[in-house]
Amino acid sequence: MQNTDQQSTKQQNKAASAAPVTFPTWRTLLLSALLAPGAGLAASLLTTALMGILRLVAGIPTPVELFGDYVLKHINVGTFFRLLVVFGANSKTYPLGLALLGMVLVGTVASFLYAALVRLPLPVQGYRPTRREWLVALAFSVVMTVIGVVLFWNELRQNFYGLPVGWSTFVSALALLADFALYGIVLCLAYRALLPKQLVVSGQKSTVLARRLLLSRAGVAALSVGGAGATVGLIRGYLNNYASYDGQKTFPHQNVTSPITPNDEHYTVTQNPVDPKPQPALWRLEVVGLVKNPGSYTYEEVQQLPSTSRPITLECIANYTGDHLISTAIWQGVTLRSLLERHGGALSNATHVAFYSVDGYNVSLPLNELLAVDPLLAWRMNGAELPQKHGFPMRVLIPGRYGEENPKWLTRIELVDHFVGGLYSDQGWYNGPLHTISRIDRPAGHVPFAKNIEVGGIAFAGNRGIQRVEISDDGGTTWHNATLQAPLSQDAWRLWTWQWSPAQPGTYMLVSRATDGTGEVQTSHDQFTVPNGATGYHKVKVEVVSS
Structure with a gap:
């Protein structure tokens, strides 16, 4: 027990x-x-x-x-x-x-x-x-x-x-x-x-x-x-693929601006830390929305479209007075008008065109305004394949608009009946026609006294063109007409020169102003780039010294 x-x-x-x-x-x-x-x-x-x-x-x-x-x-x-x-x-x-x-x-x-x-x-x-x-x-x-x-x-x-x-x-x-x-x-x-x-x-x-x-x-x-x-x-x-070239500017060589900017000198701005690298085998250009016959194109098919070449100047909205975020290239591609015609045209209720990029960037603008300036959808730049940092395989060129409304790496064109917000428009940036500007490239700093000193630079007003440039050597009190070079196109900058004969050595304030093709004179109001784009006259202090 x-x-x-x-x-x-x-x-x-x-x-x-x-x-x-x-x-x-x-x-x-x-x-x-x-x-x-x-x-x-x-x-x-x-x-x-x-x-x-x-x-x-x-x-x-x-x-x-x-x-x-x-x-x-x-x-x-x-x-x-x-x-x-x-x-x-x-x-x-x-x-x-x-x-x-x-x-x-x-x-x-x-x-x-x-x-x-x-x-x-x-x-x-x-x-x-x-x-x-x-x-x-x-x-x-x-x-x-x-x-x-x-x-x-x-x-x-x-x-x-x-x-x-x-x-x-x-x-x-x-x-x-x-x-x-x-x-x-x-x-x-x-x-x-x-x-x-x-x-x-x-x-x-x-x-x-x-x-x-x-x-x-x-x-x-x-x-x-x-x-x-x-x-x-x-x-x-x-x-390792960081877009370090962001904000690259186009500077004149020996104070002389080239009419056409080489591809590797063209200004660049990008929203991306690392830019996209579209693969031609994957990429498509889509034409969709309120268009009679939607469709899409491969990269090879895009290059078979009827194309045209046109000098177009691009300017960044962050380009302050006298700065160099502005360049001109000869772009080759199909016009938006002819592309839409291939698809039967827009439906009657289409009011805007929205452009979409492979990196998620998008822009929309009124259809009638776009057709009036006939944007170019480009796949070549200065005779070469569109460089990757400039939007390969295709980018949009809209005359008269700041650079941020000319999207790179385009992949879709959609016709819609309303405005489609995008990065810059949602933040509240200006999205109207770019402002008329003029810039003095030369002379700069100290120059020897002479009877004739060449003053030169550029003027730009988008698709409005430039009909006149004036220069003052007394800070804007009196004005003199500059000589304009022949326009590259209606959508490109104009180069100008003025033969200056200073009365004597001393300090001078050179000022430039331009008149666009509509007869409107560049405003003298100084305005910073954020958020509406810079305005005002470019002023350069020059010291004329005895030789």
């Missing part, structure tokens, strides 16, 4: 020792709060690496870039300019870097919500997630994808390798699903791996189980380090 009681007691003690141990609520909450961020960080870093791979391999924009484009469209021009001042030379890379860090932080913090939703009692049994954990992870992936698609719907249409708009939207949305699915899977597995385990399992020693837990936690840490390393490497690869 005594032996029976002893055996019963031993069995009860053994059963008690084998019974699962459950931590107090406070300890469970504390451990969950401490371990969840580790899982969230690992999931965020691996997801970031996947985003970078998809960006570099398939040209799919990362959520960081989509977020940046979204924010830029939802701030006003004043805020935009202040951000440019704050970030300075790093105005593109710093905001993207901050957005990337913010995304990793959000992914890490979201792990707290995940832990709260799965509500696992600690310690857990084994490494296999339960159905509840998988369902919560799936819900995370689906909800984040839906939020991304809805929030970035207008940004999803970009693809840096040139997929058409419809395919770009689909592929970008699919990439978001892949990104967030990976996040959910890693978060689920990593969180389970980090949690303390039951150390009493039939047939296994507690030391073995403890060792497995240590290894699993080390594995999660290794995944985080690997994800961070991969992300750093991908960022370096991204920055």
